[in-house]
Amino acid sequence: MDASTGQQNDAFAGEARGELSPRTARALWCGSAGLVIAALGIPVTVAGAEDGRRLIVATALVLVQTGALRWQTRAPVPVLVANTATGIAVWALLPAVTLTGALLAAQVTLCVLSATRARRVSLWALAAMCLPVPLAFGAGGSAGPAVYVLAVVLAWTLGQWRKAQQERMRAEMRRAVVEERARIARDVHDVVAHTLSVMVIQAGAADDVFSQRPDQARQALRDIEVAARSALGELRLTFRAFGPEAGEDATGEPRTPGPSLTRLDELADTVRATGMTVHVYHEGAADGLPAAVDRTAYRIIQEALTNTLRHAVGADEVSVRVRDEGHCLEITVVDNGRTAQGPSAGAGAGRGLVGMKERTRLVGGSLHAGPRPGGGFEVAARLPVERAS
The missing domain is CATH 3.30.565.10 (Histidine kinase-like ATPase, C-terminal domain)
Incomplete structure (x- = not known):
């Protein structure tokens, strides 16, 4: 019980710090890297088709962005800075690629940062991501800045939604743990209080008749043994979280029936x-x-x-x-x-x-x-x- 509770508390603490399991982090990287390669790699290839040198540099920058996404869950702030800088460089090399598209990897990182870090940190990151807005005027006219700001705000909002979802899930898990602890405490109280009460009364009765009626005293002692064994069986059932089979305990013996x-x-x-x-x-x-x-x-x-x-x-x-x-x-x-x-x-x-x-x-x-x-x-x-x- 203590080990499982400690593991749950460690998991809660890890989630609170924004740490994801290795499997989840790897899946997130693969998905975001695939999105950046598909949504940004194709426009870069088309826009740089006439200039091979720029195409090579821009492609390398895209690969750097996708590689940096590998660490976005561990260090989202440095990854956000790197992807913003490389994204602006891609846009500067190939202006035909929109600023919104060039900074797609940075927007993905902003979403992850918003979901895993404190709100104050994510707000600073959102403000920093809005700094390149004036650059979009020359590339997309009046629509360019609006599209870019909308994409950035949407990425931050999506991260906040995910964070709220995780917090609700953690709160439900904590509540379930508290309720389970209370249920176990009630079960233990019921089993121990009832059995001890019976045993105390029977022990007193055995002591009263120990010399005059030894047979009756021995019967009382046998009843105490039966009550104690029954209580131990119920306590084992209460504390057993997992078992080899539904009808047997770890020793292969039939389990004590539950309260019914x-x-x-x-x-x-x-x-x-x-x-x-x-x-x-x-x-x-x-x-x-x-x-x-x-x-x-x-x-x-x-x-x-x-x-x-x-x-x-x-x-x-x-x-x-x-x-x-x-x-x-x-x-x-x-x-x-x-x-x-x-x-x-x-x-x-x-x-x-x-x-x-x-x-x-x-x-x-x-x-x-x-x-x-x-x-x-x-x-x-x-x-x-x-x-x-």
Whole structure:
């Protein structure tokens, strides 16, 4: 996880400095060099057909421009200066070639500079590219300067558009990374908090009956082992970004199933092992649920049961009701305990409730949690369901 995050951060930093991957830089060079050779090489060949010496010099200058484009992503400012100077030289040798055409390589470099460097630098480059405008008056009349300025501004604008596009993409990637980190944090919290709560209660029970009822103490220890193994399996599943096969882990063993309502009875059994009475009611099919809704429903129930174990004073019974209404899934978890008072009790429960509400919000649902008028605590969630037709 740390390595991948570091690589992503390095990639963001490289893009922010205007650095492109070698493959992208090479493709950009080939494309821009081909454009300059096709769009400028042909007019130069035609205009210099009657003067072989000028044609040779102009052709060499065009080749210098295309060669300089190889470094336009690494050092766009020097390349822009070189291509501007050689472009003006080509136009001076062959006036039949328009100034706009002669400076095509410089315009390409200006576009790259605008896309990869700070806006202040690109504005200075744009202003510098407008300096040769008076030269266009003698070659193209009143239309010459207008065409040249339009081409230069268009090249700069295209670079700015590309830069804005890249910034949006980087912002979306950063947001995706943040959301993924938050999701992993919620999953880890749910797995660890629930399992540790069960293990603490079972360990206390084993200690109480260790001498008088060793068989019951051994059963509690076995339950602790099962809970710990289950938690480790879920944590491996959470942190596994890639695997050899969809159904096996790196050792070739079957992967632990992910959080799903199909494992609700298994979840209830872990709570029952602590001595808590757990009633589970299913209404409706509750099958064919979207993966996000299925996972969210399981995590909400898991966190609600964990809060019952940790914070419901005197609770010995909890009921879980899952009702599938077709267009939405309703979840209700009710216990018969008293909500613990004091800062130590409220801190953990508050974080758990915040996590449940955030999970519900991400799937477009709603959640209510609070004490019941007649006693006990209730968690009620409503998750919209969009099944594939």
